[in-house]
Amino acid sequence: MHRPNYKADIASYGFTLIELLVVMVILGIGAALTIGYLVNPIQAFNDMQLRGRLTERADVALYRMTRDIRQGVPNSIRITSSGSIRAIEVLQMRTAGRYRASGTGDALDATGDADSLDVLGGLPGFAAVQTGGAGIANCINGVADCLVIYNTGTSASANNAYDGDNVATITAASANSISFDNADGNPAFPLLSPAQRLYVTRGPVSYVCDLGSQEIRRYAGYALQSIQPTFAGGGDLLTNNVSGCNFNYVPGTNSRNGVVTMEVSISESGETVTLLQQAHIFNSP
Numbered sequence: 001m002h003r004p005n006y007k008a009d010i011a012s013y014g015f016t017l018i019e020l021l022v023v024m025v026i027l028g029i030g031a032a033l034t035i036g037y038l039v040n041p042i043q044a045f046n047d048m049q050l051r052g053r054l055t056e057r058a059d060v061a062l063y064r065m066t067r068d069i070r071q072g073v074p075n076s077i078r079i080t081s082s083g084s085i086r087a088i089e090v091l092q093m094r095t096a097g098r099y100r101a102s103g104t105g106d107a108l109d110a111t112g113d114a115d116s117l118d119v120l121g122g123l124p125g126f127a128a129v130q131t132g133g134a135g136i137a138n139c140i141n142g143v144a145d146c147l148v149i150y151n152t153g154t155s156a157s158a159n160n161a162y163d164g165d166n167v168a169t170i171t172a173a174s175a176n177s178i179s180f181d182n183a184d185g186n187p188a189f190p191l192l193s194p195a196q197r198l199y200v201t202r203g204p205v206s207y208v209c210d211l212g213s214q215e216i217r218r219y220a221g222y223a224l225q226s227i228q229p230t231f232a233g234g235g236d237l238l239t240n241n242v243s244g245c246n247f248n249y250v251p252g253t254n255s256r257n258g259v260v261t262m263e264v265s266i267s268e269s270g271e272t273v274t275l276l277q278q279a280h281i282f283n284s285p
Contacts, residue, residue: 050268050269051273053268054241054268054272054273055273057239058264058266058274059275060238060239061216061239062264065238065262066262066277068207069279070279070282072090072091072093073091073093073148073151073201074151074281074283075152075283076091076201076204077089077090077251077258078090078228079247079248081247083212084211085210085211086245086247087207087209087228088249088260089205089206089207091148091201091205092201092202092203092205093201093202094125094128094129094145094200094201094202095123095129096200097119097121097122097123097198098119098120098121098195099117099118099119099120099196100119101192101196105118108149108189109192115171115181116178116180117180118176119176120196123200129145129170130144130202131170131171134169135182136167136169137169139164139182140224142221144170144171145170145201145202146161146167146169146200146203147168147170147178147198147200148161148166148200149188150189150193150197150285151166151199151285152191152285155226158191159191159285161224162204162226162228163226164224166189167201167224168181168182170200178198178200193285203222203224205218205219206228206231207238208230208231208235210242211243211244214240214241215237215242216238216264217235217237219231219234219236242264243267243272244263244265245262245265246261247262247263248260248261252281257283258283259279260278261276262277
């Protein structure tokens with residue numbers, strides 16, 4: 001009886017070492033070609049995601065700054081640059097309106113120590129106005145909101161709110177009137193607005209770009225100061241990984257509004273995104 005030779009059959013279907021090496025080389029070449037086609041799209045996708053995240057962070061920072069700046073009291077923009085610090089400051093506007101300058105009612109004039117005025121057409125958001133006691137200290141120190149009249153931003157004409165020239169502490173506010181006090185025997189406001197405009201500010205806010213710490217931080221709730229303050233640490237972190245920033249302000253004229261230009265660069269993992277934004281500022285006091 002014939003018995004099959006299994007060893008011979010297995011050997012006839014095996015691979016030689018050379019055949020295995022050839023197959024391995026072919027597979028390696030195929031893998032190398034495949035990886036080459038896959039790596040570039042994957043890397044491009046990762047780079048696109050990173051740039052998207054950096055763009056979003058820079059855009060959020062610029063949007064927050066722009067929102068506060070556009071809601072600022074006219075002519076209250078201040079910019080400083082010192083070493084690695086770039087800072088922009090503005091007086092936050094809580095609400096605004098027009099006051100009575102003459103006629104029947106409580107009019108504001110420049111001849112006496114007035115302590116109240118009528119608001120023409122109503123005062124939007126009057127319920128949110130923060131009131132304080134007598135004197136100007138609560139306004140200066142940010143305890144109460146300040147009434148600002150005809151802020152030209154110039155110290156020479158005594159109409160610079162940062163100097164406390166044309167501000168008064170609001171002691172009461174309603175839909176149609178405002179009471180105020182600055183504890184001064186002279187008129188509370190050196191010059192009145194030709195358009196009878198009034199502004200209520202809740203105090204200054206600053207955005208400080210520190211290229212040393214690569215951060216932009218927001219500061220609020222501090223006192224009015226004649227010299228623009230700079231801060232180190234504290235505040236609210238707006239964004240980090242900041243590799244460059246620049247602030248510029250072109251004051252307005254009688255024929256055009258002021259313009260604030262903000263440029264922010266954010267870098268991470270070898271990628272840098274730079275965004276520039278401009279905000280037009282209403283400058284009629």
